[in-house]
Amino acid sequence: MEHRSARLTRDWRFPVVVLLPVILSLVGAAAGVLGFVLWSAQGVDAGALTRQTDLARHVIETELKRIPHDQESVTIWDDAIYNTKLAFNAAWIDTNLGTWMREYFGHDDVIVLDQDDQPIYAMSEGARADPGREAAALGDIRVLIANLRRLLTEGGADAYEKGNTPTAPNVAALRLVGGVPSLVSIAPIISDSGTIKQDPDTIFLHVSIVRLDVDYAQRLGEQYQIPDAGFDLYPDTSSGRDGLLPLTDSAGRFITFLQWTPVTPGRDLLMQTLPVIAGAFLIAGLVAALLVHQLWRKSHALEVGRADAEYRAAHDHLTGLPNRTTFEAILARTLAQRPSRDRRTSVLMLDLDRFKQVNDTLGHRAGDDLIQAVGQRLGEMLANGDTLARLGGDEFAIVHAHAPGLMAALGLSQRIVEAINKPFDIFGSEAFVGVSIGIATADLNEADAHELTRRADIALYEAKATGRNRAVVFEDSMNEFLQNRKTIEVELREALRRDDQLSVAFQPLFGRDGQIVGAEALARWVHPRLGQISPAHFIPVAEATGLISQLGAFVLRAACSMGAKWPGHTFAANISPVQLRDPTFTATVLDLLRTTGMQAQDLELEITEGILLEEASEATEALRLLRSTGIKIALDDFGTGYSSLNYLKRYPVDRIKIDRSFVSQLAPGSVSVAIVQAMVTLAHALKIEVTAEGVETHEQAEVLDALGCNIYQGFLFSAPVSPGNLEAVLRQPRSQVA
Ligand code: C2E
Ligand code: CA
Numbered sequence: 001m002e003h004r005s006a007r008l009t010r011d012w013r014f015p016v017v018v019l020l021p022v023i024l025s026l027v028g029a030a031a032g033v034l035g036f037v038l039w040s041a042q043g044v045d046a047g048a049l050t051r052q053t054d055l056a057r058h059v060i061e062t063e064l065k066r067i068p069h070d071q072e073s074v075t076i077w078d079d080a081i082y083n084t085k086l087a088f089n090a091a092w093i094d095t096n097l098g099t100w101m102r103e104y105f106g107h108d109d110v111i112v113l114d115q116d117d118q119p120i121y122a123m124s125e126g127a128r129a130d131p132g133r134e135a136a137a138l139g140d141i142r143v144l145i146a147n148l149r150r151l152l153t154e155g156g157a158d159a160y161e162k163g164n165t166p167t168a169p170n171v172a173a174l175r176l177v178g179g180v181p182s183l184v185s186i187a188p189i190i191s192d193s194g195t196i197k198q199d200p201d202t203i204f205l206h207v208s209i210v211r212l213d214v215d216y217a218q219r220l221g222e223q224y225q226i227p228d229a230g231f232d233l234y235p236d237t238s239s240g241r242d243g244l245l246p247l248t249d250s251a252g253r254f255i256t257f258l259q260w261t262p263v264t265p266g267r268d269l270l271m272q273t274l275p276v277i278a279g280a281f282l283i284a285g286l287v288a289a290l291l292v293h294q295l296w297r298k299s300h301a302l303e304v305g306r307a308d309a310e311y312r313a314a315h316d317h318l319t320g321l322p323n324r325t326t327f328e329a330i331l332a333r334t335l336a337q338r339p340s341r342d343r344r345t346s347v348l349m350l351d352l353d354r355f356k357q358v359n360d361t362l363g364h365r366a367g368d369d370l371i372q373a374v375g376q377r378l379g380e381m382l383a384n385g386d387t388l389a390r391l392g393g394d395e396f397a398i399v400h401a402h403a404p405g406l407m408a409a410l411g412l413s414q415r416i417v418e419a420i421n422k423p424f425d426i427f428g429s430e431a432f433v434g435v436s437i438g439i440a441t442a443d444l445n446e447a448d449a450h451e452l453t454r455r456a457d458i459a460l461y462e463a464k465a466t467g468r469n470r471a472v473v474f475e476d477s478m479n480e481f482l483q484n485r486k487t488i489e490v491e492l493r494e495a496l497r498r499d500d501q502l503s504v505a506f507q508p509l510f511g512r513d514g515q516i517v518g519a520e521a522l523a524r525w526v527h528p529r530l531g532q533i534s535p536a537h538f539i540p541v542a543e544a545t546g547l548i549s550q551l552g553a554f555v556l557r558a559a560c561s562m563g564a565k566w567p568g569h570t571f572a573a574n575i576s577p578v579q580l581r582d583p584t585f586t587a588t589v590l591d592l593l594r595t596t597g598m599q600a601q602d603l604e605l606e607i608t609e610g611i612l613l614e615e616a617s618e619a620t621e622a623l624r625l626l627r628s629t630g631i632k633i634a635l636d637d638f639g640t641g642y643s644s645l646n647y648l649k650r651y652p653v654d655r656i657k658i659d660r661s662f663v664s665q666l667a668p669g670s671v672s673v674a675i676v677q678a679m680v681t682l683a684h685a686l687k688i689e690v691t692a693e694g695v696e697t698h699e700q701a702e703v704l705d706a707l708g709c710n711i712y713q714g715f716l717f718s719a720p721v722s723p724g725n726l727e728a729v730l731r732q733p734r735s736q737v738a
């Protein structure tokens with residue numbers, strides 16, 4: 001399980017691989033858009049500031065032109081000449097040239113100068129002031145006065161009065177007056193009608209001063225919409241009043257700053273749009289996060305599914321053990337490691353005996369439980385480095401890695417056989433199973449997993465064929481001969497041609513009273529080189545090659561000959577499904593009965609359950625036909641095949657032969673007792689006789705007797721014997737076993 005989670009954490013990289021680019025591109029896009037917006041806002045604001053500075057400059061210029069214009073309303077006026085120069089009238093001057101300028105135009109100071117530039121009247125902030133105290137101010141504007149005097153002596157006033165120039169002469173400028181930055185304008189007091197002629201040197205002058213103070217700045221600000229406008233010698237830009245225009249006089253001398261808070265349309269727009277942009281990116285971010293999350297969940301689920309599928313593909317779902325594929329991989333890996341002289345790898349192939357019966361009798365759940373219990377019991381017996389796998393059904397395999405060779409594998413196998421023979425508690429009943437084991441040990445230079453597996457398989461086959469519930473070590477002789485079907489075929493064909501290799505043995509059958517009632521004919525082959533070969537080896541080859549018809553006929557003839565000699569006894573022969581399907585089979589059997597003279601009712605054909613699975617086939621038809629002549633049909637190896645007890649109702653048979661694997665497990669209280677009991681009860685209900693095979697002990701015989709078994713066969717009574725020996729037994733008047 002660890003490797004599963006390990007694989008999962010490793011693949012956390014995938015979302016990161018997706019997430020990172022998404023986050024980066026989002027942040028990148030946000031930064032890009034923000035940068036662009038800021039950049040363009042700054043551009044807009046910089047342009048706006050330039051325009052505002054131009055405007056401010058223009059405002060100051062306009063103001064400098066406005067003041068002379070204000071003055072002209074009173075200075076170009078005959079009454080003004082009269083009341084200042086001709087008959088000095090202080091009250092009139094104050095009203096018309098002084099306070100009027102203040103109230104109507106907002107001029108801060110007015111000074112009226114006589115022809116010698118001496119102040120004859122002064123007004124300061126709307127009140128008459130002492131003209132004598134204006135000396136300091138006059139000092140500051142002396143140059144301007146001189147400039148105007150020059151214009152006048154050059155005939156400026158004349159030219160205007162005659163209409164030669166559209167504007168009256170005047171001088172206006174930015175100046176520090178008494179240390180205060182001011183707009184100063186000086187205009188001559190001249191005739192509006194042209195009737196009063198003045199010598200230019202005698203013209204009186206009118207001085208208007210507008211101080212660049214807080215009030216004025218406020219007025220300008222309102223009039224021209226310059227926010228926070230102010231004049232300041234020492235500007236402070238920390239407050240955001242970044243609009244700054246240095247004001248200089250005509251000679252270029254610095255006077256003061258005009259300062260204001262610039263209008264920033266760019267930034268204003270930015271402030272308005274920024275939340276919208278931020279919102280858009282937030283939404284985009286959320287959507288991306290959602291998508292990535294979905295993607296991550298999908299890929300995570302996919303990954304979990306994949307890891308799970310991988311695990312399932314490599315393991316058996318029931319036991320969680322490695323399956324065949326994994327077993328082969330592990331074996332190959334183990335063999336690839338360098339073996340040493342005393343450390344060799346063995347493969348153990350295991351096959352449970354009688355598993356099918358537990359499954360059929362107690363149900364599939366019980367079968368599953370049993371497989372799990374067997375898996376667990378096996379697992380507990382393994383050493384570190386060994387691998388247990390379930391190859392399927394009731395087959396297991398063990399890689400016994402780097403053990404000290406064959407003896408270790410044999411020892412382990414023996415312990416396994418003993419352990420599996422101990423009862424399993426399944427749903428409260430005791431279940432007995434056995435195990436057959438094939439062992440193959442790798443040669444020093446062996447590295448072929450397939451070859452090793454094949455050898456263990458052959459050994460397993462041998463273990464099953466020679467009685468089950470045992471371990472058999474692979475030997476080369478098995479390989480050479482048994483695995484080469486071609487050789488068997490050739491040699492069996494040869495044996496069938498001759499009369500010195502094949503024979504028929506008879507195993508006596510006994511009734512409840514201990515009387516011999518007949519015998520089962522069994523094929524025997526004594527090979528000149530290999531000695532006795534088990535039918536379990538050559539019958540399958542005979543079936544596969546079609547030689548079974550000939551071999552079967554040979555055995556049948558022996559059985560019929562014996563039957564003809566001993567009428568009233570039952571002689572049984574094993575019939576392979578291949579024989580049954582042979583269309584000439586029925587004729588062969590009936591011919592043999594006729595030629596030997598055996599009674600049909602003395603002949604019993606032993607078939608396997610498998611044949612009954614076939615729906616109305618040639619084989620089942622042949623059986624029906626043969627049975628109609630009085631020949632008996634027996635179901636051999638009952639309980640080991642695929643059919644269930646239900647088939648007995650569908651296909652009429654005369655006998656069942658309970659397989660010896662059940663009989664060998666018969667002990668009071670075991671599951672096998674219940675199974676055999678069920679078989680006997682059902683068979684008897686259907687008027688079917690029951691034979692017990694492989695009876696080896698008195699205890700088994702007693703249990704079978706109690707269960708009502710009809711016929712007994714087994715080593716306890718007699719092994720298969722030669723025809724001569726059989727006849728010797730038959731001849732004894734009351735042959736019987738103690
Ligand atoms: P089977 O039909 O179940 O025959 C009984 C087998 O059980 C025989 O093995 C017999 O020797 C053995 N046996 C008898 N009593 C005992 C006992 O108490 N304990 C144990 N452990 N075994 C016992 P055999 O002769 O090796 O035959 C093996 C199988 O080969 C037979 O099983 C049968 O299926 C098949 N076979 C034998 N002869 C023929 C034949 O002529 N034709 C066909 N088609 N199959 C045959
Ligand atoms: Ca048989």
Ligand code: CA
Pocket residue numbers: 636637657659693
């Ligand atoms: Ca049998």
